[in-house]
Amino acid sequence: MSPHKLYLYNSLSRQKEVFEPIHPPHVGLYVCGPTVYGDAHLGHARPAITFDLLFRMLGHLGYKVRYVRNITDVGHLENDADAGEDKIAKKARLEQLEPMEVVQHFTTRYHQNMQDLNVLPPSIEPRASGHIMEQQQVIQRILDAGYAYVSNGSVYFDLALYAQNHPYGKLSGRVLDDLMATTRELDGQEEKRHPFDFALWKKAMPEHIMRWPSPWSEGFPGWHLECTAMSTKYLGEMFDIHGGGMDLLFPHHECEIAQSTAALGKESVRYWMHNNMITINGQKMGKSLGNFITLEELFTGKHPLLEKAYSPMAIRFFILQAHYRSTVDFSNEALQASEKGLTRLMEGIRTLNRITPSATGTAALEGFESDCYQALCDDLNSPVVIALLFDGLRHINAAFNGQGSLSASDLEMLRRVYHTFVFDILGLRDEQAGDNHGELLEYLIGYLLDIRQEAKAAKDYATSDKIRKKLSELGVDIKDRKDGADWSFRSAAQ
RNA sequence: GGUUUCUUGGCCGAGUGGCUAGGCAGAGGUCUGCAAAACCUCCUACGGCGGUUCGAAUCCGCCAGAAACCUCCA
Numbered sequence: 001m002s003p004h005k006l007y008l009y010n011s012l013s014r015q016k017e018v019f020e021p022i023h024p025p026h027v028g029l030y031v032c033g034p035t036v037y038g039d040a041h042l043g044h045a046r047p048a049i050t051f052d053l054l055f056r057m058l059g060h061l062g063y064k065v066r067y068v069r070n071i072t073d074v075g076h077l078e079n080d081a082d083a084g085e086d087k088i089a090k091k092a093r094l095e096q097l098e099p100m101e102v103v104q105h106f107t108t109r110y111h112q113n114m115q116d117l118n119v120l121p122p123s124i125e126p127r128a129s130g131h132i133m134e135q136q137q138v139i140q141r142i143l144d145a146g147y148a149y150v151s152n153g154s155v156y157f158d159l160a161l162y163a164q165n166h167p168y169g170k171l172s173g174r175v176l177d178d179l180m181a182t183t184r185e186l187d188g189q190e191e192k193r194h195p196f197d198f199a200l201w202k203k204a205m206p207e208h209i210m211r212w213p214s215p216w217s218e219g220f221p222g223w224h225l226e227c228t229a230m231s232t233k234y235l236g237e238m239f240d241i242h243g244g245g246m247d248l249l250f251p252h253h254e255c256e257i258a259q260s261t262a263a264l265g266k267e268s269v270r271y272w273m274h275n276n277m278i279t280i281n282g283q284k285m286g287k288s289l290g291n292f293i294t295l296e297e298l299f300t301g302k303h304p305l306l307e308k309a310y311s312p313m314a315i316r317f318f319i320l321q322a323h324y325r326s327t328v329d330f331s332n333e334a335l336q337a338s339e340k341g342l343t344r345l346m347e348g349i350r351t352l353n354r355i356t357p358s359a360t361g362t363a364a365l366e367g368f369e370s371d372c373y374q375a376l377c378d379d380l381n382s383p384v385v386i387a388l389l390f391d392g393l394r395h396i397n398a399a400f401n402g403q404g405s406l407s408a409s410d411l412e413m414l415r416r417v418y419h420t421f422v423f424d425i426l427g428l429r430d431e432q433a434g435d436n437h438g439e440l441l442e443y444l445i446g447y448l449l450d451i452r453q454e455a456k457a458a459k460d461y462a463t464s465d466k467i468r469k470k471l472s473e474l475g476v477d478i479k480d481r482k483d484g485a486d487w488s489f490r491s492a493a494q
Numbered sequence: 495g496g497u498u499u500c501u502u503g504g505c506c507g508a509g510u511g512g513c514u515a516g517g518c519a520g521a522g523g524u525c526u527g528c529a530a531a532a533c534c535u536c537c538u539a540c541g542g543c544g545g546u547u548c549g550a551a552u553c554c555g556c557c558a559g560a561a562a563c564c565u566c567c568a
Contacts, residue, residue, distance in 0.1 A: 032568075040568090047568045172563075173497055223566080245568030250497090252567090275568070276499095282560065286567055321517070322507060327500080327561075334506045337518035344517085347531085375508095383508050387516035397532050401525085404533090461527060468529080479531045486531085 004061060008241070009325060009379045011249065011272040012171055016379050021240050022270060027063045028239030029055065030231040030269075032248055033125070035072040036106035037091045040113045041292035042315070042330065043245075043278050043285045049316055049427075050275040050324040051243050052119040053380055056425050068234045069122040070227060071110075073103040074129045074210055074220055089210045099210050103129070113295040116312040118427045124234050128226035132212045135221040135229040138263050139200045139214075147262035151191040153203035153217030160194050162258055171257060171272060172250035198255055200225055224255035231268065232260065242269040246276050247284075275324045280305075282329060293330070307332040313431050314339040320382040320426055341390070346430045347488065348393040349418050351400045358405035363395035365410055369417050376425065385421055392417070402482075432489050445476060449485050452478075 006019040021027045031051045034044055051069070058065045073088060088099045114121070128135075139155055142148040147162050148155050162168055163176045176196070199222035204211040211218045231239060237260075244253065253272065260268040277284045285292045293303050301309030310318075318338035322328035368388070375384035392414060398404040406414070422428050448467055455463035468478050471487070479486040 034568075035566085043568050045568085050568095169497095174564075175497080246499095247563070247567055250563055251565090277562070277568075279561080284562065284567090288565090288567060318506090326507080329506075331506080333518080337506060339518095341517045351532090381508075383517095384515075387508070390516055394533075398534095401532055403524095456527080459527070465528075472530095477530070480526070480529080481531090482525085488531095 004373045004377050006057070006061060006377045007379055008271055008273060011274050012269075017271070019240075019271065021063065022238060025062060025064050027058055027065045027241070028231075028235035029058070029065055029067045029241045029243070030227065030235055030239065031067070031069045031122075031242070032227060032244035032252070033069040033071050034110055036103050036110060037088050038106060038287065039294040039296055040110050041285065041287070041294045042298060043292060044110075045113075045117060045295060045315060046278050046319055046324070046328075047243065047245050047275045048114055048119045049117060049319050050380070051273075052427055053320070053324075053382060053425070054241070054243070054273070055120060055122075056427055057376055057380065060420070060425055066124065066235065067122040068124045068126065068231065070230055071103075071107055071125055071127045072226065073100075073107075073127050074132075074226075089208055100129075103127075109296070116295070116299065117316050118312070118429050120427070126230045126234065128221070128230075129210075131226060131230050131233065132221065134233050135225045136201075136214055138225060138229045138232070138259065139216075139221075141263040142200060142259060145262050145265070147258075148200055149193065150216050151193075153219065154191055154199060155201040155216055155222075156192050156197040157200055157222075157255070157258065157262070158193065159197050159258065162262055166258070166261055168258055169254060172254050174250060174254065198222060198224065198251070200259070224252050224259060227252075228256050228259045228263070228268075232264070237264050238266070238268055238270070240269075241271045241273060243273040243275070246274040247286075249274055276327045278319075278330055279327050280330045285330065305332075307336075310335050310339065311431055313429055314342055317342040317345075317386075317428060320428075321386055323379075323381060323383055325379075342428070345386075345389060345393065345422065345428075346432065348396050349422060349430070350488070352396045352411075352414055352418060355396065355400050355406060355411060357408035357411050358399075359407070360405060361407035361410040362404045363399065363406060363410060365392070365395065365413065368392060369413055372417055372421050376421075382426060385426070389418065389421065445471070445487055449478070449487065453484065 007016045008019045009015065010017045029051070031047060034040060051067075055065055055067045088102060091102055111121075139148065142157065143150070143155065147158050149158055159168065159176070169175055201214060201216055201219055201221060203217035203219040208220070210220055212220060227242075231242065242253070242256075257267060257269070277286075279285060280291050280293075283289065283291065293305060295312075295315070297303040297306065298310050298315055299312060301307075314335060318335055319328065321338055321341075372385050372388050375381045375388060378384075395404060395406065396414065399406045423430075448471065452464045452467040455461070455467070471478060475490045476487050477490050479488070
């Protein structure tokens, strides 16, 4: 086990706490995944990347993590004229497709997006539709405990009763009395004892095509149930970390706490973690606001708001440059700044791999590695780690230029740190290094550069500039050095 | 209306009661045939008004502005 102590901000206590797993070295991590009824947008990238960072960090620290991230393919309700109708079913009917066809389509695309972003697949990715039985079992346990009631074939959670015996609202800071005052009139309210009771099971209307048999009616599970059922199934009645977007804090996670406490007689989750939103012009980016940009559009540049395409790693780096609990505002300018910074970082790492050690080092690097650990262990402060990595870059580039030197042990440490933090933990990929153009290309470019060197030596700058210009047009940048010339592929994103 | 949070230099974005975050952009310089890259230097900010303190951008209060949640949402 690593000697580094990991501090995480617990939404429940509203402060950073030392992370201590219930059953070390094992860690159970559950994160609310996407509803697969549309393409993933930039907002979806945030929790995926945030908790990918946590997953990688925990693994690096020596924990054995079971990471469960669900696919929501049933159960959420829409709040428009079709209130009460299942989201997936609605979309399916509009497009004359089977619901599962829609689900499959967008799940596949989601996976592709995540892979592009270098987000590791979770250990288990359960689907709500595959866990109807488990959800019904949770409902039965809540009924048995007396915290739910059946009404006209639907089952509702008795929040008023629950709140008498449990501190409802402690995650979100809600007070039930306030909720009573602000609850709106929605369909189906007459079935409930109180407006704020929420559905555990909903009887399906005749036109509703996603439905399952149950002891109470043919219908479908309520909004919040799948996470309780699936987290309990795969991580146990008590587990370590539950994550998701801040917008899920209330009511979704509050209801989860109520459900699992009612069903199991105890709270399930030790640490609640919530990533903040991505905003656009200062406003949350979301489907309901219609101001979102899909990941596909970002990667291809096909969206009116985009000046150009942005590579998956530029997006990932952009997100990691902000702390996960801060909002991060989208703009072309910010994205391009990230893109350039990332290129600089990657070029620096390539440089690092080519430096030869000196007898002594001139760079002040003591504490560099531990500072990096400390930053990430401080509630996953990725922006600080990135700042440190940029600091280190200066020493690396200076040494490469002969304006300083790095000892063998300095180099060994730097290579370890950059490899570990950049690739393993931050999960960045060198998008150019992936292009293996083969030995022939290497040889050809090298040969052209030789000719160019000869031209330069003969002061035939017309020829040397011609070669440089042509290679540049082909995406190969030349960098003259004292001892010859370097070249590299310009990243596709530029 | 209720709850919560935020307001940092041209832009993005960290952070701590006292010591230059970092990136991008900009200016100057080194290097260079030129260019690019790299390196060096500069641009040193914390919404407003009070208060606590030897000292606050960091703590407290008020004001202004913004956002999130209260309804599906990452």
